Amino acid sequence: VVFVLFIISKAGGLIYNREFHTGLSKLTSNDYLMLAGSFHGQACTMHAITKQLCPNPPTPANAAANAPNLAPTPFNSRATGIEVLESSHFRMQCFQTLTGTKFLLFTEPQQPNIDSMIKKIYELYADFVMKNPFYTVEMPIRCEKFDRGLDGFVKVNR
C-alpha cells in the first residue's frame, strides 16, 4: 500500500504532494513544506548533514600516478543523499534524478516492487509534467493528466 508521494524540486521546494491512503494524521500545508525542506537537506548530495554521516570513501591508491593524465572526477567519491528510511510503520524511498529532482515515496514496510513503482512514477512525470507546455519547471505541479495517471497506477497496486 502506498501512503504518500512527495516531489521536491532542485532548490528544495515541495512541488507535489499526494496522499493515497485515508486515515493518516492530517498535516497542514505548512507542515508539508517544512517536512519537504528537511528531506531535501537529507537527500541532497554534498549537504552538511549527510556528508558527515557518510563514512569516508577509500582514497584511490594510484591517484598520484594518474594525476597528470586525468583530473579527479568529483563523482567517484561523492556521497549520495539518503535513499531508504525504514521503520516499523512505514518505509520511505528516495529517488533522485540526474537534475536534482527528488521523488519521495512512503509505503508500508513490506511493499514489494518499490523500484519499478518509482520508475513508473518517474515515467509519468517525464510524460505528463515535462511535456506539458503550461508547466514552468520547478513550480508546483498542477497537471491533471499526471494526477490521473497516478490514480490509475497506484490504485491498481493496492
Added chain:
Amino acid sequence: MSASGAGAGAGPPPSGGTGGLRYPSNKKTIYDRNLNRSKNAELSRAAFAYLFVEMISYAQRRVRGIADLEKRLNTQGYPLGLRLLDLLLHRSPTSTSSPSPQRPTRILPLLQFIAQTLWRHLFSRPADALERSEADAGQYMLFDNEPLVNQYISLPREMSQLNCAAFVAGIIEGVCDGAGFATEGVSAHSVGLEEAGAAGTEGEKKVKPMWPDRTVFLIKFKPEVLEREEILGRSGG
C-alpha cells in the same frame, strides 16, 4: 545526381544564399531523395511533444487571448496542409482502375480523404467520426477521440477553453484550401466533458467521460463552394 552535377559547374553555392538548403558532403540535397522513402519512417513521439511545447510557447508570446493563440497555432499548421495534400495524393496507391491519383472534386471525397488518408499518415489511425452539422448545411464535423497532439497536455484552469489541436485544424484548413475548397475557418473544440455532463444530469452519480479529450474539428466551407457542390450534384447525379 546528374542535375546537381550540371549545376555544380557554377561553383559551390554561397552559404545562406540558397535559403537554408543543406548541401551535405555528398552533394545530394533533399530534392534528390526519393519521395516514397520516408513512407514508413517512424518518429519519436517524445521528440514531437517537446517540439510542440516550444511551438505553443512561441505562439503564446505577446498574444492577446485564447482565440489569438488558437489562430497562431492554426497559422503554424496551414503550410503543412498544403504540402501534405500534394504528397499524399502523389503517394496514393495506383491501381489499374485509376492510373493517376484522383484529386477530390466533391466535398464528401475530400472529407473522406482527410479523415482516412491524412489521419492515417499523421496519426496511424483514421479519424473517429465524420458528420454533417444539422444546423448549418455548410458545416461539417470531424471527431477525434484522443488527438495525439494533446496527449501530454494538461490545461490549467484559466485556459480550459483552449484546444491545442488548433494546430491540426490548421493542417485541415491547408488541405481544404489547397484542394480548391475555400473555408471560412477550421476550428477545434473539446467536447469530451460536455457529453459526460449531459449524460450525468440524467443519472444520479457523476458520469466519468469515456474520452475526456474528445475533440471536434468544425469545417465551415464558403458559400461559393456550397453553390458549386450543388451544381455538380445536380448535373452529375
